[in-house]
Amino acid sequence: MKYLPDVQTLEQGLNYLAQVIKWRMDYHFSSNGHKVPMPSSPDGWLTGETPLTRFIHKHQLNTAEQLTLLMALAPHLQPDFFDCLITANLPQAGDYPQIGGWRGKAHRGFLPTGETVLFMLGGNQFAERLRLQQLFSEEHLFARDRVLYLDSPTDGEPLMSGKLVMVPDYIDLFTQGHFSRPHFSINFPAQRITTEMEWEDLVLNAQTLQQIHDLKAWITYGPTILYDWNMKKKLKLGYRALFYGPPGTGKTLTASLLGKYTGKDVYKIDISMVVSKFIGETEKNLANLFARAESKDWILFFDEADALFGKRTNVRDAHDKYANQEVSYLLQRIENYDGLVILSSNFKSNIDEAFIRRFQSIIQFPMPNSKERLQLWQMAFPFQVKLAETVDLPKLSAGYELSGSDILNVIQYCCLQALQRGDATIYQEDLLHAIKRELSKAGKIM
Template identity: 80%
Template structure:
């Protein structure tokens, strides 16, 4: 974190401290209507080139939203902030419901609630309270991008008594300058995937490659079309693509390369952790996943998506009913996600038609042609080995229908055999044995 950002955070906290002190003095004085106006934020803070000020300008936050943001952030920067400015200055011990606040289990200092925000920004005036509550509405950028929110209080208790929570992602963004990679868990059942390979390392037919280039173009230029060219109100946010074709034809690698070359994180969703036999759990798991990914510009990659995106069935029993509800819910979440969603399937026909109609790209990854297989064979072997004279890669390419993944498995087997022989030569017999092994996996006869 650079010095300008530290200075901006310190200046912002000092400004918030002035506002809190002003409110405490005015509220607990004999005269409830202060003659002195609320302090204005210092010009050097709002004009600074820092993470915090860039965030404020990006979302065009008004003064109330700025203060709400600082109130939520303050305990994470100065743990005793509100203890010093509010608790220690109360006229007498006791509860002050107009100020709100709560204490955590491990952290015993004062933490803000919605009432704390309204006390500082409105001073208890009813008209101002009602107006300022809009900062917690679902339409506000805070809720839309899951920056901060109020925890739902117990049933029957005032909404503003809920805890003010700033999500860990935005705490890290405003203090460290980036979102951290979420840990793989039940709350986020997806893993970051990366690759050391380049576009030159993947062999695709011309039509597939052109479609991938078009998809890469949307990732790069989509924001310009939506925001700078004013198409946001006419087009849905986000982009949806289906990669379909046999296993081993490059679908996962292509998703990884798209992320690598556009600077986007790619998360491969583990559907075994998403889909649950318990009613409502699948939707809950999906809600957690999409809520964490929202507004992060991540690429979500659903591999073997048939398990979750498959065709809806005729309702014969309660299980069918809830399975169809899961598909409908997923359709809604995918359609509303503001980033790129890629589904991967062996067969396009396995995916529900409702999804296909909403996809911008349907990209086929077919079994490589003999010419493409020859390229894969020529690129596959490491430079440390040489091929025996009787090996004809052109003949192997024409004779055996192998995917890129199959060929790499063959090469791995042959290299291991060579090392066991203490040799650097790859022999025809080893290649044929390895091909036979690959065929047996899929039930093919060589």
């Protein structure tokens, strides 16, 4: 389910933060010693179903966490937000290091730092300021899910002087209603895959189809079990599945359909860009990949996964040692990923047993039998072509063991031949020639 951004909710959030900042400035700098409690959260601003309110409710953010989130988001909504509030409430011009802040090169307005957060929420209370620093620890949700962080300051400067930075993905989520889609690069070596096909186009045996529908059920209802039914403490986040079987039997199509019918983006990992001969580079590439995908609800599809998830070897030299370390790192990383990870392989036996034990679902995609092949043949021809009377699809289905992908290749070739002849008729001879051509690609003799 997608939650659209709501202008009113964002405005209410900024108004609440503005009240807190004004209160802190007045509390700290007022000459008359005016002391009143921090303003409480306004009624109604967290009642709507928007990306921001959904995030706050899902993670049960307390007041300090909500206000920190708003401070990181505020400059992206109103560039002069802090300048208007801070400058207007200072007793006189000058430097006030306790407020923190910095100014960028292109953006000339006040931008918050960790010191800004500590001052606005903790003032001069030493114990409270120390407690608030936990907001920026590696164990906190903000860092763990890469929501926001403090940029590392120059060597020797206080840690809290680091810039308060919200990750662009979450800026897009809170302001546009969706995570930004990453571009294919060395930092994210994966491409989004889609399909125009439907479930009806997927021809598989009944057992495989049932397992796929079970997997679809987890994608749909997993969050309910984890969060609404409070099973998060007992179950591991995420789900791990193995698709195995010969090429062309529907593994990639199934992954694409799962994304299409559950509203999830599916990213196919380019393993050639992940694996590196240099020690430590493979782990680094994987760390970047998983960090970007964390908490995005994306489906990660590792095609031909043997290169990454293959069996560990006996240690004979340093190369074997580090190769095994890569597998151990992968084992830990896919187990901690909070979304769906699908591994695809031609053979189940090629995958390390340590991964096999951690899969919640292992689905075989066998070569279609003659009945399924006939169904594939019948469904695959475009309606614009005509089959000659000599075409015998049942005979072709019974006589030639082809995958769904093979059959599509045959029909594509035959359609091209028909167009070159200037007609739209497919003949038995066309099909037999194309089948022979397809089998020869795999080193088979017709």
